[in-house]
Amino acid sequence: xxxxxxxxxxxxxxxxxxxxxxxxxxxxxxxxxxxxxxxxxxxxxxxxxxxxxxxxxxxxxxxxxxxxxxxxxxxxxxxxxxxxxxxxxxxxxxxxxxxxxxxxxxxxxxxxxxxxxxxxxxxxxxxxxxxxxxxxxxxxxxxxxxxxxxxxxxxxxxxxxxxxxxxxxxxxxxxxxxxxxxxxxxxxxxxxxxxxxxxxxxxxxxxxxxxxxxxxxxxxxxxxxxxxxxxxxxxxxxxxxxxxxxxxxxxxxxxxxxxxxxxxxxxxxxxxxxxxxxxxxxxxxxxxxxxxxxxxxxxxxxxxxxxxxxxxxxxxxxxxxxxxxxxxxxxxxxxxxxxxxxxxxxxxxxxxxxxxxx
Amino acid sequence: xxxxxxxxxxxxxxxxxxxxxxxxxxxxxxxxxxxxxxxxxxxxxxxxxxxxxxxxxxxxxxxxxxxxxxxxxxxxxxxxxxxxxxxxxxxxxxxxxxxxxxxxxxxxxxxxxxxxxxxxxxxxxxxxxxxxxxxxxxxxxxxxxxxxxxxxxxxxxxxxxxxxxxxxxxxxxxxxxxxxxxxxxxxxxxxxxxxxxxxxxxxxxxxxxxxxxxxxxxxxxxxxxxxxxxxxxxxxxxxxxxxxxxxxxxxxxxxxxxxxxxxxxxxxxxxxxxxxxxxxxxxxxxxxxxxxxxxxxxxxxxxxxxxxxxxxxxxxxxxxxxxxxxxxxxxxxxxxxxxxxxxxxxxxxxxxxxxxxx
DNA sequence: GAGTGGTTTCTTGTCGATGAAGTAAACAGT
DNA sequence: ACTGTTTACTTCATCGACAAGAAACCACTC
Numbered sequence: 001x002x003x004x005x006x007x008x009x010x011x012x013x014x015x016x017x018x019x020x021x022x023x024x025x026x027x028x029x030x031x032x033x034x035x036x037x038x039x040x041x042x043x044x045x046x047x048x049x050x051x052x053x054x055x056x057x058x059x060x061x062x063x064x065x066x067x068x069x070x071x072x073x074x075x076x077x078x079x080x081x082x083x084x085x086x087x088x089x090x091x092x093x094x095x096x097x098x099x100x101x102x103x104x105x106x107x108x109x110x111x112x113x114x115x116x117x118x119x120x121x122x123x124x125x126x127x128x129x130x131x132x133x134x135x136x137x138x139x140x141x142x143x144x145x146x147x148x149x150x151x152x153x154x155x156x157x158x159x160x161x162x163x164x165x166x167x168x169x170x171x172x173x174x175x176x177x178x179x180x181x182x183x184x185x186x187x188x189x190x191x192x193x194x195x196x197x198x199x200x201x202x203x204x205x206x207x208x209x210x211x212x213x214x215x216x217x218x219x220x221x222x223x224x225x226x227x228x229x230x231x232x233x234x235x236x237x238x239x240x241x242x243x244x245x246x247x248x249x250x251x252x253x254x255x256x257x258x259x260x261x262x263x264x265x266x267x268x269x270x271x272x273x274x275x276x277x278x279x280x281x282x283x284x285x286x287x288x289x290x291x292x293x294x295x296x297x298x299x300x301x302x303x304x305x306x307x308x309x310x311x312x313x314x315x316x317x318x319x320x321x322x323x324x325x326x327x328x329x330x331x332x333x334x335x336x337x338x339x340x341x342x343x344x345x346x347x348x349x350x351x352x353x354x355x356x357x358x
Numbered sequence: 359x360x361x362x363x364x365x366x367x368x369x370x371x372x373x374x375x376x377x378x379x380x381x382x383x384x385x386x387x388x389x390x391x392x393x394x395x396x397x398x399x400x401x402x403x404x405x406x407x408x409x410x411x412x413x414x415x416x417x418x419x420x421x422x423x424x425x426x427x428x429x430x431x432x433x434x435x436x437x438x439x440x441x442x443x444x445x446x447x448x449x450x451x452x453x454x455x456x457x458x459x460x461x462x463x464x465x466x467x468x469x470x471x472x473x474x475x476x477x478x479x480x481x482x483x484x485x486x487x488x489x490x491x492x493x494x495x496x497x498x499x500x501x502x503x504x505x506x507x508x509x510x511x512x513x514x515x516x517x518x519x520x521x522x523x524x525x526x527x528x529x530x531x532x533x534x535x536x537x538x539x540x541x542x543x544x545x546x547x548x549x550x551x552x553x554x555x556x557x558x559x560x561x562x563x564x565x566x567x568x569x570x571x572x573x574x575x576x577x578x579x580x581x582x583x584x585x586x587x588x589x590x591x592x593x594x595x596x597x598x599x600x601x602x603x604x605x606x607x608x609x610x611x612x613x614x615x616x617x618x619x620x621x622x623x624x625x626x627x628x629x630x631x632x633x634x635x636x637x638x639x640x641x642x643x644x645x646x647x648x649x650x651x652x653x654x655x656x657x658x659x660x661x662x663x664x665x666x667x668x669x670x671x672x673x674x675x676x677x678x679x680x681x682x683x684x685x686x687x688x689x690x691x692x693x694x695x696x697x698x699x700x701x702x703x704x705x706x707x708x709x710x711x712x713x714x715x716x
Numbered sequence: 717g718a719g720t721g722g723t724t725t726c727t728t729g730t731c732g733a734t735g736a737a738g739t740a741a742a743c744a745g746t
Numbered sequence: 747a748c749t750g751t752t753t754a755c756t757t758c759a760t761c762g763a764c765a766a767g768a769a770a771c772c773a774c775t776c
Binding site: 053054055056058059062063073094097098101104105109110111112113114115126128129130131239270273274276277280298299300302303304305 | 411412413414416417420421431452455456459462463467468469470471472473484486487488489597628631632634635638656657658660661662663
Binding site: 367368379383411413417422423 | 763
């Protein structure tokens with residue numbers, strides 16, 4: 001081999017007859033330089049095809065410029081094993097992720113996903129290694145961890161809002177979501193409501209709170225509401241299991257006396273859609289006999305029969321906004337943290353009507 | 359300020375009374391070291407809380423080890439603006455991406471998404487800056503670009519297979535997909551088939567080829583087949599437009615004389631689902647009057663009425679496999695490139711039957 | 717006991733890009 | 747001519763890793 005060694009800054013400097021530092025400074029526009037020297041340096045650079053080693057560049061800048069190197073990359077940490085959940089391509093993560101992608105594309109940033117590392121060490125390695133400019137976090141360990149993270153690097157919490165942590169967050173207005181959905185049904189005359197929620201879902205806690213709030217505030221003495229937890233649901237895509245589960249619940253509901261029977265259901269879209277299917281099979285008419293309101297407004301809600309009325313969380317907007325907030329924080333680290341709460345809206349379709357007359 | 363400067367390797371060396379190189383070597387297990395020296399070094403490290411600057415570390419290793427640094431990160435380039443397409447959370451990209459995420463999680467790698475940069479410069483910056491260990495590419499410019507990329511960095515092409523480029527690829531068996539779907543319908547007795555395909559879709563070219571191949575090979579003289587291109591469809595999520603489009607097509611189909619009328623349709627899931635809805639509105643019974651086969655097997659296919667028979671492309675598997683292939687290439691750069699083609703399968707549900715008797 | 721060969725242990729010097737600090741010269745104003 | 751200011755460039759220091767070399771040590775032989 002002729003050993004085509006990559007030229008370093010010293011080679012350029014030697015060829016141009018100046019010191020390495022001069023080359024560096026001229027290339028970085030830190031130094032105007034005389035016309036002649038400048039010309040010689042540029043010439044030498046082009047002749048040797050010199051390009052500074054970006055790795056060294058970053059390393060030196062990191063130290064000298066007080067750690068303010070831009071990698072043009074942010075990371076997205078999900079503490080709920082995004083890669084598994086993402087298998088439910090219709091869901092949740094895909095939509096948030098899609099919003100995030102749109103955001104980073106707009107800001108010309110890259111997005112780093114590194115699923116598992118956070119559980120092993122307490123702090124993800126790309127944070128320790130300073131290879132990203134900021135972090136988006138879904139979910140979030142404990143207060144101490146979040147504060148440590150926020151101290152080290154610009155951070156924005158996505159979907160969850162931690163009031164005790166002094167960091168950016170962008171989250172949906174869950175209280176309003178539940179309030180609006182319930183109010184919608186109650187206003188139509190429904191007085192016997194059933195909410196179904198997988199015990200381990202993301203919304204579960206917020207749901208319980210929101211429901212409590214609604215039913216304690218609104219003065220509806222004769223309104224009955226029941227919350228039923230769904231158990232054993234780990235992979236929402238497992239269709240057969242879900243189908244069976246839905247049939248069981250549908251039969252359970254049908255078997256109740258008309259007075260006791262709920263006239264309206266509220267649950268996540270895929271459960272709602274499964275129930276729609278189960279009702280169809282059992283000959284229970286929707287919405288005439290029972291109204292169904294979904295939660296999430298998945299694409300499938302459009303194509304079911306009847307089309308599913310569903311509450312749409314602003315998931316994509318959450319992702320995009322979170323990126324914007326984070327990038328602003330990166331640009332100005334001293335900016336006070338913001339807590340942004342985005343409202344969703346109920347998409348009215350065909351699975352809801354007034355309750356059946358007794 | 360007490361200036362809590364981060365300790366460098368020199369500080370450790372001084373405290374331990376050895377040279378910096380000794381510290382480095384002991385820390386990297388390049389040197390056994392005498393028990394005494396070793397103890398002093400370790401002690402000094404723990405006392406100062408020393409950790410090598412990972413940026414410098416990478417930079418130096420990059421040079422000395424002949425560019426064989428592991429960042430434990432691979433990148434995914436999509437030349438079709440993934441962030442826009444991903445908005446169709448149900449689709450395509452989400453599923454491939456989900457497979458990719460599963461793959462990188464398994465290999466304990468990170469995934470870097472950087473949507474737009476590839477169009478600006480010819481070569482994405484994270485390749486030039488050697489910040490990733492490999493690249494997954496969806497789509498792909500031209501032969502020269504692909505060869506240049508392959509030369510620089512381990513690469514695996516996803517979804518598309520470029521026979522002329524000497525690089526890894528993982529792609530679906532489109533020919534088989536179309537063949538199986540068509541054969542399924544023909545075997546049931548259908549002789550008048552209609553395929554609908556958006557002119558700008560990913561599958562379009564492959565679809566045309568696959569159809570030609572099937573109908574020229576299979577000896578079905580009385581079989582009529584028509585391919586209709588859908589135009590103006592850019593954002594598959596635009597429901598109102600799609601709905602209107604579907605109604606138009608459904609009316610068009612219904613207006614034909616029974617002899618001329620196609621008895622089976624083949625098209626992408628969201629078009630198929632929209633058509634199912636349009637048929638329902640127009641009182642055309644599926645599958646009694648017309649059979650519908652979808653393509654993609656989205657989640658929504660489960661919840662439509664009737665449930666949609668659809669061809670499932672192995673999208674998630676493509677993503678996962680592509681990552682595996684790429685990681686193997688990274689581990690052994692001299693490994694000959696592989697072209698993997700994965701078969702999908704037809705998921706039979708309720709939207710297909712034998713054709714109506716005349 | 718001194719010389720020889722071999723191994724282990726540790727140091728010196730180098731790599732790369734850059735900012736801080738320093739030098740030398742030109743230049744302007746009084 | 748003296749002083750202050752700007753300009754042009756150099757020297758120095760910095761990070762971590764490693765090749766190459768120095769130094770110390772051991773084993774064995776004559």
